[in-house]
Every structure is written in structure tokens, then in C-alpha cells.
Amino acid sequence: MTPESFVFQALSNRVVFGAGSILNVRAEADRLGMRRVLVLCTKQQTEAAELITNHLGDAAIGICARAVMHTPVEVTKAAVEDLRALGADGIVSIGGGSTIGLGKALSVRTGLPQIAIPTTYAGSEMTPILGETEDGTKTTRRDPAILPATTIYDVDLTMELPHSLSVTSGMNAIAHAVEALYAPDGNPIIALMAEESIRSIARAMRLITRHPKNTEGRRLALYGAWLAGTCLGSVSMSIHHKLCHTLGGSFDLPHAETHTIILPYATAYVAETVPEAMAAVRRALKTGGSAAEGLQQLAIDIGAPRRLAEIGMREEWLDRAAELAVANPYWAPKPFDRQAIRTLLGKAFSGERPR
């Protein structure tokens, strides 16, 4: 990107990164003036939440294991009751985007500060964005009050993330970085972060695929996820995210897998209109082919899913998906065209090469 004129808006949060960094959680809570902290998690991650309460010591007042996918408003209402009944003055969320989403929903309703401790690569901890569902409808809002005050990235907490979740979550993060490279409100700082993010995560995914507990791979993946989350939180996403939101929201396809499969095809769709962005992706992936082919090759090398047919999509839904995607499009460097989107989805359905 040529730095001729641009706008850069910094995120106003604090990041603590490194192996063993959850040892700092009490000090970070003290820094925010938290004396009565409620720890959030999913049912699957109560052990990790207990670890956090141990480190918080007498500042911890309990664990709320209500977090589930899609941040349903009725779950948030029950958790607000928990917060009030316990007299909490702060929130620590440990987990993936679902748990951090619950923390955001509580924080924006109560004004309480949140410390986010991510254990996947989804990136929600770095964004002022909250998606919530009520009566089957998902609404998304952006508000500076949603951004967690502090994020603690502890590499040790990601060592046990299963391989399948690691690679799809990593590709989900790469998708944020790729779209940041051609965002209408992009800027040179975010472009640097995006390229570094893709480079780090691509290397990390290959290392983790060989050895899931490779510490260098886990560190690079979390570092890249931080950069990708910053991209997502700072600039607008485009056609790739629109397609994934359509497929996830209307056909209930799983979040990270959908991102993984769509990314090469969405990239091929815009490629000729954004050559500088594509050059950055190719440099980061160290590929001699196109950016889209490099992304698909990465997915193949790391054993990630490649076909919508594998993750619950049905062929007879493709026409409707294309209609929904073009009905209310996001900005994109190449206009949304119903027939072209239908062709793209057809290729992603069967896993064809992304040309």
C-alpha cells in the first residue's frame, strides 16, 4: 500500500503476551481495580477457568460456565443475573470467540471491565465488535465499550487445542488478515500487521501439523492471531466475511471451517482487482502460484477441510445462499454478482481449484 493518505485508529487496549503469562492475571485485575471477579468459560473449559481462579486468589468470586456458540441473548441475561447476585466488579473470560463474546455482551450491558484470555485463534479479543442472537436472528454491533480492556495471550493455554480446531481457527485468523489487505479503510500499519500475521500463522500451522505441541508453532500461531484480530478490529471486512456470515447465519455451517473453505475462492474472486494485496499474500505464503492457490495448498498441507459438502452444506441450498449474499452486500473491490457468487459457491461446494 502506498502511504500517501490514510486514517489510522489505534485500539485502546492492553496486551500481555508470552508462555506462562496467566501468572499476571491478578496483577492485571488489580491494575483495572477489580476486587470481585467472575470467570467465564464454556462447560468444556471449566478446568482452565479453575486455573484462573487459583491465580486470582481472593479476587475471584466464582465461575460462570454458561458460554455457548452465537452468544444467545437469553444466556447473557442469565449471566447478568449471576454477576449482580455475586456483586462482581470485573470479568475474566477464558476460551474462544464464544466465551469472549459472552464477556463482551456482559461488559457492554454492565460497564464492567473485561480481561480476555483467548485459547483459540479467532481474534474476538482484539475487536470492538459483538454478534448476538435472539429468536434465530444474529445482529452485530460495534462500540468501543465492547473491546476487552486487557488481553492475556498465554501460549501454554493453546498447547492442547486439538489439531482440527487449531488449523481451522488459524485459517479463520488468516482470513481476517487477507481481507484487511484490501479493506477500503486500510492503512500501511494494518497492511504490515496483516502480512506478518499470514506469514506467522502459515508457518505455525505447518509446524503444529507435524507436532501439535511444537512450542515455536504455538507461539507463532498465537502471535499471528493477535495481529489478525487487530486487523479485524481496525478495518472493514469484505466479500469473504459476507459469504461466511451468510453460510453460518442462514445454513448453520460451523464458523472456523466455513472460513477455511471459502477463503481461497473469495480471494480468487477479488484477485485481479487488488494486485498489491495479492502480492503481499504470496510473499507471506512464499508461493510461486497465485494467492488463492497458495491458500488452498496451505489448507491441503495442514489437513483442513476443503469442501462445503464436508461440513453440512447441501447442493440444493447454493442458489439461495448466492441470493442471500447479494441481497445485502458488504463493500467489495469487485461488485457482488449473483451468478459469479453462485459459481464461486459451487466450486467451494465441491473443492475445485480456485481460479
Ligand code: NAD
Ligand atoms: P468457540 O469459542 O466456539 O470454541 C469452540 C470449542 O472449543 C468450545 O467448546 C471451546 O470451549 C473449545 N476450546 C476453545 N479453546 C480450547 C482449547 N485451547 N483447548 C480445548 N478446547 C478449546 O470457537 P472460536 O472459533 O474461537 O469462536 C467462534 C465464535 O466467535 C463465533 O461465534 C464467531 O462469530 C465469534 N467471533 C467473534 C469475533 C468478533 O470480533 N466479535 C471474532 C471472531 C470470532
